[in-house]
Amino acid sequence: MYSISEISNLTGISAFTLRYYEKIGVLPNPNRKNGIREYSEQDLEFILFINGLKKTGMKLEDIAKFSEDGCLKSQTEETIISDTLSKRIDILTEHLESLEQQLSDILAVKKVAEDKKAFYSSMLHNKR
Amino acid sequence: MYSISEISNLTGISAFTLRYYEKIGVLPNPNRKNGIREYSEQDLEFILFINGLKKTGMKLEDIAKFSEDGCLKSQTEETIISDTLSKRIDILTEHLESLEQQLSDILAVKKVAEDKKAFYSSMLHNKR
DNA sequence: ACTTGACTTAGAGTTCACTCTAACCCTTAC
DNA sequence: GTAAGGGTTAGAGTGAACTCTAAGTCAAGT
Numbered sequence: 250m251y252s253i254s255e256i257s258n259l260t261g262i263s264a265f266t267l268r269y270y271e272k273i274g275v276l277p278n279p280n281r282k283n284g285i286r287e288y289s290e291q292d293l294e295f296i297l298f299i300n301g302l303k304k305t306g307m308k309l310e311d312i313a314k315f316s317e318d319g320c321l322k323s324q325t326e327e328t329i330i331s332d333t334l335s336k337r338i339d340i341l342t343e344h345l346e347s348l349e350q351q352l353s354d355i356l357a358v359k360k361v362a363e364d365k366k367a368f369y370s371s372m373l374h375n376k377r
Numbered sequence: 378m379y380s381i382s383e384i385s386n387l388t389g390i391s392a393f394t395l396r397y398y399e400k401i402g403v404l405p406n407p408n409r410k411n412g413i414r415e416y417s418e419q420d421l422e423f424i425l426f427i428n429g430l431k432k433t434g435m436k437l438e439d440i441a442k443f444s445e446d447g448c449l450k451s452q453t454e455e456t457i458i459s460d461t462l463s464k465r466i467d468i469l470t471e472h473l474e475s476l477e478q479q480l481s482d483i484l485a486v487k488k489v490a491e492d493k494k495a496f497y498s499s500m501l502h503n504k505r
Numbered sequence: 506a507c508t509t510g511a512c513t514t515a516g517a518g519t520t521c522a523c524t525c526t527a528a529c530c531c532t533t534a535c
Numbered sequence: 536g537t538a539a540g541g542g543t544t545a546g547a548g549t550g551a552a553c554t555c556t557a558a559g560t561c562a563a564g565t
Contacts, residue, residue, distance in 0.1 A: 252541080254540080263523090264541095265523080265524055269522085269523070269524085281542095283531080283533095283541090285532085286541085286542090298486075298489055298493075301482065301485060301486035301489065302486065303522095304482050304486070305482060305483055308521080308522095309521080309523095334497045334501045335501065337494075337497050338498060338501070341494040342494065344490060345487065345490055345491065348483050348486065348490070351479070351483055352480070352483055354432050354433060355480055358426075358429035358430060358432070358476065359476050361426055361429065362430075362469050362472060362473055363473065366466055366470065366473070369462045369469075370462075370466060373459060373462045380510085380511080381510095381512095382510075382511085391554080393553080393554060394552085394553065394554080396512095397552085397553070401552095409512095411511090411563090412512055412513090412561080412562090413510090413512070413562085414511085414512090431552095437551080437552070437553095
C-alpha cells in the first residue's frame with residue numbers, strides 16, 4: 250500500500266496533480282483508511298498507464314472517459330459492462346491510431362534533424 | 378512561389394499562426410512583393426521542418442532560438458557562423474534525445490494499450 | 506468599380522493542464 | 536503535546552500556444 254506522496258515519488262506526478270486528476274475523473278477514487286488515500290499495486294499500475302496516455306498526448310477529458318465506470322443506475326448490469334468495454338475499446342483504438350501518427354512524425358523529424366545536424370557539424374569542422 | 382494561404386493549405390498551419398510564428402521569431406521573414414509574403418520552395422521545406430519540431434514537442438521559444446540568425450553586430454563573421462552552427466547543433470542534439478524518449482514512451486504505451494484492447498475485446502466477445 | 510485577399514498593430518479571449526494558497530480539520534509517531 | 540503528513544473546498548494564478556477582432560490600408564484581377 251502506497252501513500253499519495255509515495256505514489257508521487259514513484260510516478261513523478263505531484264500530490265496536487267494526483268488529487269486534481271481524481272477530482273476531474275482522470276483517476277478513480279482509491280480506497281481510504283481514516284479518509285487517507287491508500288493506493289494498491291494495481292492502482293499504481295493504472296496510474297502509470299494513465300500517465301503514459303497523457304504523455305503520448307491524450308487529453309485529460311478523454312482519459313476521464315476511459316477511466317470512468319459509467320455506472321449509470323438506469324442501465325442493466327449487462328449494458329453497463331458492454332458499454333464500458335466498447336467505450337474503452339473505442340478510445341484505445343483511436344489512441345493507437347494517434348500513436349502510429351506520432352511514430353511516423355517522430356521518425357520523419359528524426360531523419361531530417363540528423364541530416365541537418367550532420368550538415369552543420371561538417372560546416373563547423375571545415376571552418377576550423 | 379506560394380502565398381500565405383497556399384502555405385496554410387499545404388502545411389495545415391493557419392495564416393494567423395504563420396504570422397504569429399513570424400512575429401515571435403519561430404519563422405524568418407519571407408520575401409515580400411508589395412508587402413505581401415512570397416514563400417519559396419525552401420521556405421516551405423523549412424516551415425514543414427519547424428512544424429515537425431513543434432509536433433514532436435519542441436517549445437516555440439526553443440524553435441525560435443533554432444530559427445534566428447543570431448546576427449549580433451558586435452561579433453565577427455567567423456564567430457557568428459560558429460556560434461549559430463553550435464547553437465543549432467546543440468538544440469538538435471537535445472531534441473534528438475527527446476525524440477528517443479518519446480519513441481520509448483510511445484512503444485511502451487502502445488504495447489499496454491494493445492494488450493488492454495485485446496483483453497476488453499475478449500471480455501466483450503465472451504459476453505455475447 | 507468592386508471584390509478578394511493580402512497587409513498592419515495591438516490587444517482581448519480561449520483552452521489546456523496544472524499549481525498553489527487559504528483556512529481549517531484530523532490522526533499517528535516521537 | 537507537537538510536528539509531520541494526511542484530508543477538505545473553492546478559487547486564484549500561471550504559462551503555453553494559439554485564435555480572433557478591430558479598424559484601417561493597399562493592389563491585382565474580373
